[in-house]
Amino acid sequence: MSLRKPTKALPNMAEADIAIVRIAPESSFKNKAYDALKEAILKMDIYSTPEPVMLDERALSERLGVSRTPIREAIAMLEQDGFVKTVPRRGIMVVRRTKSEIVDMIRAWAALESMAARLITTTARKKDITALRDYFKDFNKDRLPEDHVEEYSRANIAFHQALISLSESPVLVDLTNDLLLHVRGYRQLTIGRKDRTATSLPEHLGMIEALEARDTELAEKRARDHTLGLAAYVEAHGQELF
Amino acid sequence: MSLRKPTKALPNMAEADIAIVRIAPESSFKNKAYDALKEAILKMDIYSTPEPVMLDERALSERLGVSRTPIREAIAMLEQDGFVKTVPRRGIMVVRRTKSEIVDMIRAWAALESMAARLITTTARKKDITALRDYFKDFNKDRLPEDHVEEYSRANIAFHQALISLSESPVLVDLTNDLLLHVRGYRQLTIGRKDRTATSLPEHLGMIEALEARDTELAEKRARDHTLGLAAYVEAHGQELF
DNA sequence: TTCTGGCATTTGGTATGCCAAAAACTTTCC
DNA sequence: GGAAAGTTTTTGGCATACCAAATGCCAGAA
Numbered sequence: 001m002s003l004r005k006p007t008k009a010l011p012n013m014a015e016a017d018i019a020i021v022r023i024a025p026e027s028s029f030k031n032k033a034y035d036a037l038k039e040a041i042l043k044m045d046i047y048s049t050p051e052p053v054m055l056d057e058r059a060l061s062e063r064l065g066v067s068r069t070p071i072r073e074a075i076a077m078l079e080q081d082g083f084v085k086t087v088p089r090r091g092i093m094v095v096r097r098t099k100s101e102i103v104d105m106i107r108a109w110a111a112l113e114s115m116a117a118r119l120i121t122t123t124a125r126k127k128d129i130t131a132l133r134d135y136f137k138d139f140n141k142d143r144l145p146e147d148h149v150e151e152y153s154r155a156n157i158a159f160h161q162a163l164i165s166l167s168e169s170p171v172l173v174d175l176t177n178d179l180l181l182h183v184r185g186y187r188q189l190t191i192g193r194k195d196r197t198a199t200s201l202p203e204h205l206g207m208i209e210a211l212e213a214r215d216t217e218l219a220e221k222r223a224r225d226h227t228l229g230l231a232a233y234v235e236a237h238g239q240e241l242f
Numbered sequence: 243m244s245l246r247k248p249t250k251a252l253p254n255m256a257e258a259d260i261a262i263v264r265i266a267p268e269s270s271f272k273n274k275a276y277d278a279l280k281e282a283i284l285k286m287d288i289y290s291t292p293e294p295v296m297l298d299e300r301a302l303s304e305r306l307g308v309s310r311t312p313i314r315e316a317i318a319m320l321e322q323d324g325f326v327k328t329v330p331r332r333g334i335m336v337v338r339r340t341k342s343e344i345v346d347m348i349r350a351w352a353a354l355e356s357m358a359a360r361l362i363t364t365t366a367r368k369k370d371i372t373a374l375r376d377y378f379k380d381f382n383k384d385r386l387p388e389d390h391v392e393e394y395s396r397a398n399i400a401f402h403q404a405l406i407s408l409s410e411s412p413v414l415v416d417l418t419n420d421l422l423l424h425v426r427g428y429r430q431l432t433i434g435r436k437d438r439t440a441t442s443l444p445e446h447l448g449m450i451e452a453l454e455a456r457d458t459e460l461a462e463k464r465a466r467d468h469t470l471g472l473a474a475y476v477e478a479h480g481q482e483l484f
Numbered sequence: 485t486t487c488t489g490g491c492a493t494t495t496g497g498t499a500t501g502c503c504a505a506a507a508a509c510t511t512t513c514c
Numbered sequence: 515g516g517a518a519a520g521t522t523t524t525t526g527g528c529a530t531a532c533c534a535a536a537t538g539c540c541a542g543a544a
Contacts, residue, residue, distance in 0.1 A: 028330065028497065030318065057526070067499040069311070072526085076272065076315040080322035088270065089505050089526055104413045107357060111414075115353030115466075171346045172353075175417065270527065299496070309529040314496085331496055331535045 029066045033074035036064060041083050042181060046094050055084065055092040082182065102183055103235045109179045110227035113160065116167035116176075117207065117223035121216040124166045129211045132166075135159040136201060146197045157184065159204060163223075196233055203229070271308045275316035278306060283325050284423060288336050297326065297334040324424065344425055345477045351421045352469035355402065358409035358418075359449065359465035363458040366408045371453045374408075377401040378443060388439045399426065401446060405465075438475055445471070 037060070046053045057075070061068045075092055078084045086092040097105075120129065135155045139148070146152075157180070164176050203226045210219035279302070288295045299317070303310045317334060320326045328334040339347075362371065377397045381390070388394075399422070406418050445468045452461035 030497075056524095058524090061499095068526095069498055069500090073315055073318045073497095076318045077322045080319045086526075089507090089524090091525070101412070104411050107361070107411065108354060108413045108417060111353045111357030112350060115349060119349070169346050169349065170343070171350045171421075175350060179413075272527075298494095300494090303529095310496095311528055311530090315527095328496070331494085331537090333495070 029064075029070035030073045030077075033060075033064055033066065033070050034077050037074055037078060038081075038083065041078070041094055044094070046096055052096065053094040055094065057092070081178070097182065099234065103231050105179045105183050106227060106231040106234060109176055109183070110224050110231065112172050112176050112179075113164060113227055114220045114224035116164045116169065116172050117211060117219040118216050119167040119169060119172075120163070120211050121214045121219050123168060124211070126212060128166055129208065132159060132162060132208050132211075133205070135162065136204065139201060149197060152197055152200075156200065156204075163207075195237075196230065199229070200226075271306075271312035272315045272319075275302075275306055275308065275312050276319050279316055279320060280323075280325065283320070283336055286336070288338055294338065295336040297336065299334070323420070339424065341476065345473050347421045347425050348469060348473040348476060351418055351425070352466050352473065354414050354418050354421075355406060355469055356462045356466035358406045358411065358414050359453060359461040360458050361409040361411060361414075362405070362453050363456045363461050365410060366453070368454060370408055371450065374401060374404060374450050374453075375447070377404065378446065381443060386439075391439060394439055394442075398442065398446075405449075437479075438472065441471070442468075 037055075044053065055075070057068050057071055061071045064071065075084060075086060079086060083095060084092050085095050135158055138155070139152060161173075161177070161180070164173050167173070203222065207219060207222045207226060210222050213219075279297075286295065297317070299310050299313055303313045306313065317326060317328060321328060325337060326334050327337050377400055380397070381394060403415075403419070403422070406415050409415070445464065449461065449464045449468060452464050455461075
């Protein structure tokens with residue numbers, strides 16, 4: 001917590017000159033394993049095979065070069081997050097979401113983002129709201145989003161995260177980030193599909209306008225309807241994605 | 243996943259007659275420890291003392307009669323939930339929420355519940371909506387909520403949980419339950435304070451009416467404003483609670 | 485008495501080993 | 515041959531031992 005009390009052996013020594021830098025906390029193996037496994041799970045395409053993807057404690061501990069104990073603790077954490085499910089004497093499987101679960105998550109996301117929009121209209125600085133446009137500055141009628149789907153998808157996600165951050169609500173930020181990981185981690189394709197991008201950009205700009213106008217109700221509505229639109233889209237067209 | 247392949251020793255035995263009940267999964271020590279610790283944490287009043295409440299792995303393992311391993315896994319899970327924070331070679335401390343964190347959580351709760359209300363207007367059966375009134379059937383002008391604060395507080399929470407359940411959205415249900423544990427687990431007093439109960443009941447009835455009328459926008463608004471009212475109340479008067 | 489250096493203790497982190505249940509594999513017997 | 519019975523292997527659950535860092539205690543020096 002506090003640094004060691006400075007020695008007084010040399011009464012006039014320059015105590016502050018050593019420029020101590022606050023030693024690095026060196027994250028534990030447990031947390032390193034958690035991060036590594038989480039990233040690996042989000043990166044893998046678990047829907048490409050019909051059989052559930054299984055993890056093996058011993059194999060993982062060997063791959064990561066640590067014992068099973070920190071691996072097991074990381075697994076327990078991932079299970080709390082809903083990324084894996086361990087079945088005794090059966091194995092650890094990566095959880096596969098159904099379409100309706102994804103739709104459900106997007107709806108919750110819509111709820112949280114619309115609340116973020118509401119809060120932003122009353123607290124955020126105009127400068128910060130306007131800065132949200134920057135995420136789409138590379139797209140216009142000469143450079144359509146639907147012609148750069150991957151790039152637009154990334155901008156899309158960055159925009160939404162920046163928007164939520166403007167609410168200055170840690171809870172909203174954390175909850176939406178978690179949902180986003182589940183929704184997009186498995187299928188990047190879900191967001192930014194070509195036929196969504198056409199309507200996406202104008203809706204985003206509409207949201208920003210409402211925020212700038214400090215129109216609480218309108219901003220909330222536009223944020224909600226935009227994301228609910230995504231939910232409806234997935235519900236209608238997402239069958240083949242899962 | 244699948245039941246054991248039925249034996250064929252007796253070709254004509256009535257296989258379906260034994261009514262297998264899905265053998266008890268015999269929850270693991272890890273999960274038992276998780277449940278026990280979670281309950282204990284929610285039950286304790288961590289704001290009554292100025293010093294942070296610390297947990298000790300070895301003491302817990304002795305108290306629960308298991309080794310440290312499942313205890314540590316349970317702790318890792320609780321840390322994911324945000325109930326405890328472990329600091330290497332320092333200890334495990336029960337997380338204390340600040341007032342602004344609680345307010346933040348209540349706002350997120352408002353967002354989720356208003357979405358639940360929205361969904362209910364389009365999917366729930368009228369019968370189920372009307373049944374929500376039952377939670378308040380023991381309160382009227384001859385038996386005011388403010389005269390039975392504890393009882394009303396319980397009915398209040400049960401009502402909100404039943405409401406969210408009507409949305410048939412597992413995500414909304416889970417997220418709000420988690421938030422509720424954090425908000426009320428530590429301070430039962432936060433909800434159901436005498437000066438809130440007066441306005442609480444009419445607002446609840448108003449929410450039910452809007453749901454019955456299938457007025458999506460109104461139901462959403464009333465649900466949101468009701469819970470945001472609680473947030474505002476805590477923000478304004480909650481100082482002494484923390 | 486006060487301060488300092490060192491040792492013992494505490495505490496979370498990690499590695500290992502063993503267990504039981506389930507699954508995979510092998511053997512045996514009709 | 516094929517299936518039942520027996521055996522081996524696999525896999526997560528749990529207990530235990532040891533480690534290193536942080537803290538506290540205490541004797542000895544100033």
